[in-house]
Amino acid sequence: MKKITNLFFVFIAFSTFCVNAQDFSVSFESDEGFNLGEINGQNNWLSNPDVSSLINITDERSSDGDYALHLESDAEGPLPDGGITGTISPELEFDGEVSLTVDLWIASGDEETSSEFNLIAQSPSQEFLTSRVAFFNGDIFVLNTSASDPEQLEFNNVGSYDENQWFELKIDYDFPNETIEYYIGDNLILSGDVYAATNIEQLLFLSSFNQTEIFIDNINLMTESMSVEQIADISFSVFPNPTVNQLNISGQGASEINQINIYNVAGKKVKAELNQNNSIDVSHLSSGIYMMNIETEKASKTIKFIKN
Template sequence: MKKTLLLLLTFVGVNAFAQVNLNLPGPISFNGATFGLLYDAGELQGTLTSVTISATLDASFADTYADDLTIAVTDSNVLSTANLLFQGGGYSNFGAPDRQFWANGGSATIGTIVSGTITLATPIDFTANPNYAIFIGNGYADANPATNSGTWSNISITLNGVTETTASSSDFNSNSIFIYPNPATNVLNISNSNSLEIKTVYITDVNGRMVKNQQGVLTQVNVSDLNAGVYFITIEASEGKTTKKFIKQ
């Protein structure tokens, strides 16, 4: 049984019919209380009313359950216990004023499916609050969060009431690409939900200077040699390109 709660997170957006659908085949792994950025500030518009999820637990270490897969909404793109607005899923309580649980998935047995729809107690207006962001990660932290982990695949997420802004769109749907963990320490993983043929990946710093350029079919990029700070990764595929922001710790 899970016995220990950790209250500090560790890093490693209309009308009623609007929604964003995300499909991440995975596998995607997160250590305890570790999250990746799904939507950055300014990338969603509308009012988030509910969140639906489905995913399969592929691996579990130190009692991580399927329903520890967590969606978090924050008032900025820096994740901390101080700026949480909503926590959907996860055993550990990180202090969000609206904290709810998935209907199914309370098991660490491999193959368990987490699923359910959570209706927010207070809908969140991304249009009026463009700095809001959404994260996904592991909402369980044992006594040492680096020691527990979970791996999920076939992740399907529906954000009801919001749509992507024009700024978040590119030559192909930005939902096709998910990078994690964010912040990153050594390796930045690239999840490609539509089997896109990635041709080039390059990283620039906040001054627009290119610091890394790699070509070929890539699923991860080594960022261990980068200085701590904010960077932008541009992923080019045959269908177009998309740029996402990440933090190097």
């Protein structure tokens, strides 16, 4: 492996909560356990505490549902000393053939006032980057192996995006065959290679100087056997919520549930058993807020519930 592909600057601690499933699907909605306001600490997403007030769940605009993640432009001016701000996902475990899609809305700017926005996948256990895509003033730059020197990396200006409107970035990772393909919508913008890490354990959404307004929504990370359409076909609801003794699961795909896991607000797994009627006895749980991850053969979904 090339020694120039070390982890991107990690400005916050690595999460100890791990998402280990066939898909990671986040639209920052209330039924996923998110609330309006700072994302730092919500569902094991983390951000730099010094500027976390500028990184929020908002209902100002969204591409899917009611909420989205908002990286605000700091009216007080750029962060000093080339500062970087943003947020980091919970710990992930994805390898093999993997597809990432995310909806982005990036405000327009100029050379003097704009910030560079980066979407980064990386692997702390391997201590390497997996991929890095940068957006600046309508141009897209992808980090890839240099055409002139295979032992070096370089940013390739591979296309453009429309400012002030939603667009989809898609990245297809084929780790066994060492290829990565990058798309805007359905348009292939670069056929690249796996130049360092061979899995994905973190997603980072970073802004330099904090001077460009950015919205992020509808993040889907899935194995090749999955598709966004399949994930959309799986929907669950739980009732009653809040509950005292019993929690019931209903919705499309409820009959296909393989496993449920319940976590308290500290990320600790608590005991729970699903009976044949898709109901769960939660009478033994202490009062508080919990996250329940529901898994089927096709997808998984996390829902917040309250135990009274």
